[in-house]
Amino acid sequence: MALQRKHMLRVGAVVACVGVFLAGADLAVTALIGGQTARQLSELSKVALRRSEAAIDSAGSILNRLIAKGPMDCSAIALQALRLHVYQGTIIKDIRTVDRDGAVQCAAYSETLEFDNGWARRDEMFKSADGELRLFRVEQFTGAAFGVMRDIDAQRSLAAILRIDGNLLDVMPVGLRAESNVTLTLPDGEQVAGYHPDASAKSPAQSVAFTTVSDRYPLQATIHVRPQSLSARRDLAYLLTMLAAGTLGGVFGLLLASYLSRPVDPVAELDRALAANEFKPYVQPTFRLKTGDIIGCEILARWEKPDGRLIPPMSFIPLAESSGRIEKLTWQLLKTALRELQPEMKQDKLFKLSVNITPRHLLGDRFIDDLRKTVASSSVSTRQVVLEVTEREELADLDKATDVVKELGELGFRVALDDVGIGHSGLSYIQRLGARILKIDKFFVDAITRDQSAIVVVQMLVALARELDMSVVAEGIEHQEQVDALIACGVEEGQGYLVAPPLSLGRFKQFLDVRRVSAVPGRAAKPELAA
Ligand SMILES: Nc1nc2c(ncn2[C@@H]2O[C@@H]3COP(=O)(O)O[C@H]4[C@@H](O)[C@H](n5cnc6c(=O)[nH]c(N)nc65)O[C@@H]4COP(=O)(O)O[C@H]3[C@H]2O)c(=O)[nH]1
Structure with missing residues (x-):
């Protein structure tokens, strides 16, 4: 290809x-x-x-x-x-x-x-x-x-x-x-x-x-x-010149093609895209399972290439992480989302905006300071910002992570533990970190309507969350039967294509308007809002 x-x-x-x-x-x-x-x-x-x-x-x-x-x-x-x-x-x-x-x-x-x-x-x-x-x-x-x-x-x-x-x-x-x-x-x-x-x-x-x-x-x-x-076209000089021009054009075309197809340094490309503001915060709504009410959204990065292609996060987030660009990228996305969604967040003080934070970023020296400044400049309450830390990767220093999460909590921020259930860490990890929200991975949501053991795991996670005074959000909900099964397990909040895929900020605002007008619980997003 x-x-x-x-x-x-x-x-x-x-x-x-x-x-x-x-x-x-x-x-x-x-x-x-x-x-x-x-x-x-x-x-x-x-x-x-x-x-x-x-x-x-x-x-x-x-x-x-x-x-x-x-x-x-x-x-x-x-x-x-x-x-x-x-x-x-x-x-x-x-x-x-x-x-x-x-x-x-x-x-x-x-x-x-x-x-x-x-x-x-x-x-x-x-x-x-x-x-x-x-x-x-x-x-x-x-x-x-x-x-x-x-x-x-x-x-x-x-x-x-x-x-x-x-x-x-x-x-x-x-x-x-x-x-x-x-x-x-x-x-x-x-x-x-x-x-x-x-x-x-x-x-x-x-x-x-x-x-x-x-x-x-x-x-x-x-x-x-x-x-x-x-007509000059009858002239021999014309024919010779055209022959020379055609040959030159061919050579130039080959040079141009090899220049265009030269291997691009992916990190330099990331830097260029960051400078050009090509990374956009798309957001996926979170909703109350019983009523369908929208209670917040999660920022999911998308790379809008100049040629119109939309690149999914897994194609650039790992490189952004390993090349040390993830911090800049995260702040860019968060700033934009806060700025654009500020009116909605001011209107609904319970609305929560979640952003994915890599473990290394969370443990970085300047993380809390930078986060405070970013949120303060948007004049949105820290209580409305959720930091999602994945459980897929191990936190290098759990003690430090626990301190950071504690300090964040004192400042009003909430921390969510993402992809719970598929990571490597055990229940003690969940317990020690002090996160306020537990996000159940799509893997269990997919299985919950056909696999009894998935029900058992979800029930167990819900029980643990209650024990630790955490709320539970289920990810990747695509069908109403999954909603029903999750409710039966005691899960109260969720996100998934059933309600809406990740949307550009403009489309998300339209989505909120439409939902406000119709306010029908559990209804899937209108097809025209699909990303
Ligand atoms: N099939 C299906 N998929 C659903 C459904 N509902 C949500 N999803 C997808 O599941 C992923 C959920 O995000 P995640 O677990 O945080 O997983 C995210 C997160 O770990 C990472 N990521 C995305 N944006 C950022 C970011 O800004 N910073 C960092 N550090 N990581 C990010 O990339 C991962 C993948 O993001 P996405 O491709 O956007 O994929 C998103 C979302 O589009 C559903 O009903 N069905």
């Missing part, structure tokens, strides 16, 4: 750590690589724009040179001069002279006019920042072309028709070429050039855009990419 838990812990820790490391690495690498890709694409849109600006610059200076050469008046010489600048293979596909309104007067190659499908008016053109050039879209049957116009004089202008193609806009890195396109647009959104590296592929339907706007020309270059292209 322990091995299985260890294995489960190890697997759980490894899985959890790998998960956390992978998630962390995913977040970090996605942000890092995604950010880098976005910066790279912004830079590339700048490159596309700068190249396009250079093309416009070059067209503008050609137009300037032509205008400087002579009158561009559609004469044969003027057209010849224009033709010299329209070469196959360059981006200038035609140069035209246009009038004041932008209407074409003549073209370097008049046959290109047949390709036209529309020509912008002057007022539809966009001015460059220096006012020297005007840019516009030229509709042609073969697709959009890009017009760059410079005024010759107040009446005429010279317009170059450019086709900015892949050579200028081919800026995309290999990995992104197939999933992107690059466009040049005017301020009205009209596209004057576009480039898709993979001519057969369609533009991405859903895309992320990276745009650079020119500060010299009314123009912007935009790179459109599919959102998936930005």
Whole structure:
């Protein structure tokens, strides 16, 4: 079972750590690589724009040179001069002279006019920042072309028709070429050039855009990419990082598991629990057998672990005893119980609170002093406090024990001898100690309804108690038949699951309230009060 838990812990820790490391690495690498890709694409849109600006610059200076050469008046010489600048293979596909309104007067190659499908008016053109050039879209049957116009004089202008193609806009890195396109647009959104590296592929339907706007020309270059292209998960660096993170997570998980499953020093654990106040006084009511009236309760320690587990006393009391922590533990429990039950104890002056005291603690030098202080600070009468000393363990020094019990009695405390009948000491021990209460062990209560000898022992203990002026409490009563048999033997008080198991202080208070209201003798505790 322990091995299985260890294995489960190890697997759980490894899985959890790998998960956390992978998630962390995913977040970090996605942000890092995604950010880098976005910066790279912004830079590339700048490159596309700068190249396009250079093309416009070059067209503008050609137009300037032509205008400087002579009158561009559609004469044969003027057209010849224009033709010299329209070469196959360059981006200038035609140069035209246009009038004041932008209407074409003549073209370097008049046959290109047949390709036209529309020509912008002057007022539809966009001015460059220096006012020297005007840019516009030229509709042609073969697709959009890009017009760059410079005024010759107040009446005429010279317009170059450019086709900015892949050579200028081919800026995309290999990995992104197939999933992107690059466009040049005017301020009205009209596209004057576009480039898709993979001519057969369609533009991405859903895309992320990276745009650079020119500060010299009314123009912007935009790179459109599919959102998936930005995903860092396609990157080799991402895969390598995730592999490293997963491995690190696994190693860390193993280390964590071995740290968590390291043997814990039980005494250090006790000290930690004491400091954290994890030991709680649960209490089990004692009652009058004939009437069922509650006459007190016994503190039974429980360890409420931070993970919610409730540890029974036999799992920690022996260690607390052998490690010298029992004193601190006892005072902690008693203080808490006195503080919490003080109102009930003040209201019912006959109510007795019992606490288990180990023989060694009882015989300790400071026991009586500490007990007095603890009880005095709660302003509860010493007469309402019972100290249960077990008969299971021998009192090392019976004479000293007798003196202590006597002194305690003078101070008002009562001492009960616990687990009577199963211990090693004889009747003289009971007689000498001077205890006021005798608690008959559950062993005899269990047997009393089926074993005549148990009846004889109980009757004998009752007789002895009467002789010594002691009262008798029977422990571990679970059935009404046991109550009846105990009454028949002369026992008057008892405790057991028949009335209630050990309860937390809060539940015990509720239990008292319910009992006060119903006040039915001998009735078992309501199931919801069971611990
Ligand atoms: N089956 C059954 N059990 C019943 C019934 N009625 C009561 N019991 C259980 O019998 C035990 C009676 O307490 P104990 O003899 O003082 O025996 C106690 C006592 O010797 C010791 N102990 C508990 N708390 C403390 C403490 O604060 N200090 C010291 N020194 N010992 C403690 O641990 C022992 C065990 O305590 P618990 O486990 O709480 O077990 C308790 C109680 O829960 C019943 O009807 N049926």
